[in-house]
Amino acid sequence: MSCDRFQKSFSADSTLSSKLFDLVEDTFPGLTSLAERARELGASWEDASTPFILFDDDVAITHIGVLEIPMYIMGEKVIVGGVHGVCTREGFRRKGYYRQVMNEVMEYCDQRYETLVLTTLEPEYYLPFGFRAVPEHSFKLKxxxxxxINGLRTLDFADVKDIALLHRLLETRVPVSNIVGVVNEKAVFCVDEGSRPLHYFPDLDAIACMEIEDTTLHLYDLVTTQMYPLPKILDRIPQLIEEVVIYFSPDLLNVEDVQAFIYEIEETKLMVRGKFAAEKEKFTLPRSARC
Structure with missing residues (x-):
């Protein structure tokens, strides 16, 4: 077993990406194709993430990645460290390798970020490293x-103009909420949302991450240079909508009579380490920013 430190570089080792995704796919089936989709959209995992990898000979057995997420938290812009892609190959688990790599990752992050975030199905793995679970909420209104107006269309990523449109709005977007919102971030967004339909409102110059189920609109994120009142968005969806469920704090949507409910996106819990000014507020880290 190599005793070298674990921080690696995709640019310095052209074989590192394939070795990493061999491990990642073993732990998170399907994630490789999501990352490939993001790469096709011009937002690669490799450009955004700093990998920490433990090898057994030439085989990657443990990985923890770190990337930067520019956020607004309680109206203040901060660069948050995102911990992601945490995995250990089956057959090498419960041998202390994850702890070795995580200790180095925490040392690296402590020199750079006041706040770390991650989302996980297994929060107990992160408690020993100073992470704590922070509750999240969805918001419902009738x-x-x-x-x-028939005022929306689905982006076509076979069209380079639509890819350029996505990049422009991701680069210039305002936060979807002043409580917790993300700005100028591409890689996590494109991994999380690039394989899902993205809906564009041309006259608003806004992209919505949303789904419609019967007469319920599920709204996960808005990528736009200015936030609009929710009725303006609804007016451009040419079908009956009787309920809206919002998966971010709706403080910028100018809505009333909203009910907040404890909610977990895809059963994952948000874990935070360090300073987090929105901890006592009702919010959700948008699906498009979860790593």
């Missing part, structure tokens, strides 16, 4: 909107 409405009756039939839409007066």
């Amino acid at each position: 409405c009756h909107s039939t839409g007066s």
Whole structure:
């Protein structure tokens, strides 16, 4: 077993990416294709992430990645460290390798970030390293909107103009919420959302991460240079909407009679280490920013 330190460089080792994704796919089946989709959209995992990898001979057995997420938290812009892709190959677990790599990652992050975030199905693995679970909320409201304008289309990523549009809005977006919102971040967004339909409102110059189930609109994120009142968005959806579920704090949507509910996106818990000014607020880290 190599005793070298674990921080690696994709640019210095052209074989590192394939070795990493051999490990990642073993632990998170399907993640490789999501990362490939993001790469096709011009937002590669390798450009955004600093990898910490433990090898057994030439085989990657443990990985923890760190990337930067520019956020607004309680109205203040901060660069948050995102811990992601945490995995150990089956057959090498419960031998202390994860702890070895995580200790180095924490040392690296402590020199750079006041705040770390991650999302996980297994929060107990991160408690010994100073992470704590922070509750999240979804927000529901009743409405009756039939839409007066057919004002949206699905982005076509076979069209280079739509890819350029996505990049422009991701680079210039305002935070979806002043409580917790993300700005000028591409890699996590494109991994999380690049394989899902993205809906564009041309006259608002806004992209919505959303799904419609019967008469319920599920709104996960808005990528736009200015936030709009929710009725403006609903007016451009040409079908009956009777309920809206919002998966971020709706403080910039100008809505009333909203109910907040404890919620876990895909059953994952948000874990935070260090300073987090929004901890006592009702919010959700948007699906498009979860690593």
